[in-house]
Amino acid sequence: MRTGLLGTGPWARAAHAPALAGHTGLDFAGVWGRRPEAAAALAAEHGVRAYGDVDALLADVDAVALALPPAVQAPLAVRAARAGRHLLLDKPLAVTAADGRAVAEAAERAGVASVVFFTTRFQKEPEAWIEEQAAEAGWFTARGQWLGAVFTGDSPFAASPWRREKGALWDVGPHALSVLLPVLGDVRQVLAAANGPADTVHLVLDHATGASSTLTLSLTAPPAAAGADLELRGEAGVSLLPRGSEDAVAALTRAADALLTAARTGRPHPCDAGFALRITEILAAAEARLAGQPGD
Template identity: 45%
Template sequence: MTDVSALRVGLVGGGPWARRVHGPALVAHPGTELASVWTRRPEVAADLVGELGGRAVGSFEELLADVDAVAFAVPPQVQGELAVRAAAAGKHLICEKPLAADLDGARAVAQAAAGVVSAVVLTLRYDTGIAGWLAGVPAGAGPDTLGAIRWLSGSLLGGPYATSPWRAAHGALLDLGPHVVDLLDAALGPVTGVDWAHLVEPDLWRFALRHDGGAHSTVTVSLRLPVDPSEIELTVFGGVGRHRFSGGAADARTCYGRLLDGFVDAVHGGPPVVLDAARGLRLQEVVDEVARAAG
């Protein structure tokens, strides 16, 4: 039986990420109840609640009337519009990255979310190995420090996400870019600009960032290399010492559960969520600057 104090969450979307991560994590977490599910195809919502429980609803408005918070597992162009409506209705937000299809949409989401609790699904920040790596990098990185991230994946060559239209259109930059910018920003200090950026078709992105304090970093990401499972390597060398993490992608469902810990606590008056919509907007601003620098 669900605890009466549990946060009632509505899930928007019924694709692979909703089925594998959002939905099961919301069901498993002691502080949340998967109350309602809405998708644009009613049969998808019905199938999902058959697996996970909750109630399939016929409209987004019906979902809003039934919940305290909304978790989005939809393409950015859909999330951008619906998240603004949810926040205007006073519902707390769990948003995917990027926040919206473009910067104007992301700004609208961040502005609307200022009045509610929001969290952005940056799963790597909740991975214990990566969190330990970050904790080991001392603050105060200067010009004598370099960072680098390499994230190589073949997820657009096959598998459940290979048919995602927005990922196919924008590739690794829009999908993986917010993750890597967030990690480098956290490790080396706020990103202040993009030094250079290159795209080698079809989807090999390389770019360099500069950070407040003088540190620099480089990124190599792709979703179209024949690598399975994904490979992630994080490195910092220089004045702050040597710090390296290497491994596969984080277990997204476990990381999402840790995100929910802080989200639920914040809704109930605890510390604010650090990785919120305002953070999501800043990451999207940097990603947009990378895209423009690459031409």
Template identity: 45%
Template sequence: MTARDQESATAGGRRDVGSRLRFAVLGTGYWAWWCHGTVLAGRSDVDFVGFWGRDATKADAAAARVGRGRGFTDLDVLLDAVDAVAIALPPDVQAPLAARVARAGKHVLLDKPLALDPVAADEVVAAVADSGVASLSFMTYLFQAEVAAWLDRLRELAAAHGPWEGVAVSCAGSIDTPGNPYIDSVWRRERGGLWDWGPHALSLVLSLLPPVERVSAARGVRDTVHLGLEHAGGPLSALTLTVTAPQSAQECVVTVWGPGGRHTLSLPTGALREAYDRAVDQFLKAVARGSRSHPLDAAYASRIVAVLDAAERQLARPAEQRTTAPIA
């Protein structure tokens, strides 16, 4: 019997669809087990199957940490054993695997950013659309109770007084803080605050303003980037993003202004697993709906990537040639 045959026998193969979704996580790192795996393994409405990773020892260790499921190294075997997959991998690894998962007919709960280039992101969107599976991108702040309530209140004010005219978001973190679980994250080191904080900041901006039409971008010290965004109809937003801020300067703040006044929120840093649990709630509802639609689906995540890519292209140009870049 081959190793894959042995895994298939252990996994039990396909089963008849029941009331509980069979779920697994792609990834074995800290975020994969601490957030995705711990939440999914603790829910009573899903059957948690385990973790997939290239290293069998790490996959088994992740399963042992959450006390449910087992490790897999053969992705096809895992896909035969599940109905849905959560992905907790670097974005350049996530995108092709997400497309593969969707084309296998499995629902996909995505992390952010979806990809590091628009072509890879669009391939995920196409795979999801072609297969008719559900997709949802875990935009952390949008699932945190305090932030969601604040955004609801701002939408009420906009409905009563007129649309918001501008948003500013400053996200300053430091992956060099002792004990930070992402201190060795290669993609965060290479891509910096633009791609790490960018999806978070954009999720807030796009909750309050129309779609982005044009982008300007400039570099600051270390990995800091400053973005100026022009939105449909005239509103503007500004983002300042870094993952290498001085440790004493760490803070994330969003400010909104317009006819409804000026409002500022210091963004929370905790309750991350609670936020993910709410995302799973919404994901399961999307799976249960025949339309599979959700506002934060793969297409939404792809639009985020398009904005970040436009900023990246601006930053790659000589300073004297930078103006604004249209969103492709």
């Protein structure tokens, strides 16, 4: 599958480009970016073509991987889907429900495969744990903390304008929800949302199974306090989300495997654009709660 990369930022350089270049089932065809000089540098690093025009890249490939801010990703994903290209997307899919819906609908209408890279969902130990817990009935509640030190430590993402604008809710919130929804079911309602220090957000969620969950999300935690944890409690007892042993490149390679399978079989992957749209809708409802508007 000839695959192009849209994006040249830190995430594209650290994860997407190495994963595409090292994948035996993909032909890494080239790079396009909003900064031509950055696209040229990244393309040269991996011995591929730098494209100055995104439509020229789309014309040369079967699929695209997107490593772009969500407000940029969404319209380009629609454009790629309409061109008949399979989509390896990043989270969040978009930062409005309307933009997320446009991506999901474009992929469905074009009949292209889509996979959204929720990192935890593509690490082998967490992936196996999620499947095991989803098969258990009687979960009563869950408590999760996704605490990053992006704005308090030495992170290459600290200068990201969209992260500074949207904060932890939209950056690490998708990761937390991608784990909760397969186990506890869809979110019926955002019961409460409150702001903590800096960009920290606390959520209380009501799930379709009747369980409730609480989440604490932050990109401004002290570096010594950073980390992600999720605890389930129910009839089966207590279960903790295990740490993943694989890095982002290995996990992204698994996501590319999933895209290849979905494209070959025509069967949607559980982490497709439709799933990512639902997460976008939940985050938008939480954002409305934080702004003092009723959530749904």
